[in-house]
Amino acid sequence: MQDVLVVTISLARREVVRFLRQRSRVIGGLLTPVVFWLLLGFGIGRSFRPPGWGNDVDFAEYFFPGTLLLILLFTAIFSTVSVIEDRRAGFLQGVLVSPAPLLAVVLSKVLGGAVLALLHGALFLLLAPVAGLAIPAQAFGALVAFMVLDSLTLTALGLAVAWPMESTQGFHAVMNLVLIPLWLLSGALFPMEGAAAWVRVLMRLNPVHYAYAGLQAALLPAAPRIPVSIAAGVNLAFLLLLIGWVVLVAGRARN
DSSP states (O other): OHHHHHHHHHHHHHHHHHHHTOHHHHHHHHHHHHHHIIIIIHHHGGGOOOTTSOSSOOHHHHHHHHHHHHHHHHHHHHHHHHHHHHHHHTHHHHHHTSSSOHHHHHHHHHHHHHHHHHHHHHHHHTTGGGGTOOOOHHHHHHHHHHHHHHHHHHHHHHHHHHTTOSOHHHHHHHIIIIIHHHHHTTTSSSOGGGSOHHHHHHHHHOHHHHHHHHHHHHHOTTSOOOOHHHHHHHHHHHHHHHHHHHHHHHHHHHO
């Protein structure tokens, strides 16, 4: 167990340092969603009326937790590209043939990406007053807990896609094809209450919807939502499933 912990922390630290040295990824992971939030949130403004919410919520306020989720997602995408780069450089093969526990190698990638996502998300939370949001003190702990859980889950999701990939071009193509629709169907851009019946079914089947639900519950307590316990349970189960899958794929590569 100690070996797993030491290897995980050491390799995760490498992921964080390496990412922070690449300024384009740091800026892209944070500023792109912020620009979306500013343009859409304040562009649509008062013309947006989510069903069942009353008339006191504008789109900048509604879209804030969705933008936070998008920042976590973008950071996960940018951070897990390192798997492909490490394979090209030969570093990943060297780690896989070393005595390092396979679980530790996978967890280090997940932990490193999650730390980066949390840093980006924490910076974005500073803009909450701009959206007119005051985070209740009693909800702050739940918000941090879901940010941690979402960061781990979304990084694991990016890792599950990146590990079998041979090129960054193919990786980004899959990201755009799969992850962006998952985000759109999470409730981040439009609420489930006003969607078509078949779209609501897809949203309920979408695991990212439950990642978003916890953030929404903490930031928009008046919003119609699924129970927090269900959101946390589905999120955690999805995280464990993804980690198990990546360990299985990595084990095949090692053998």
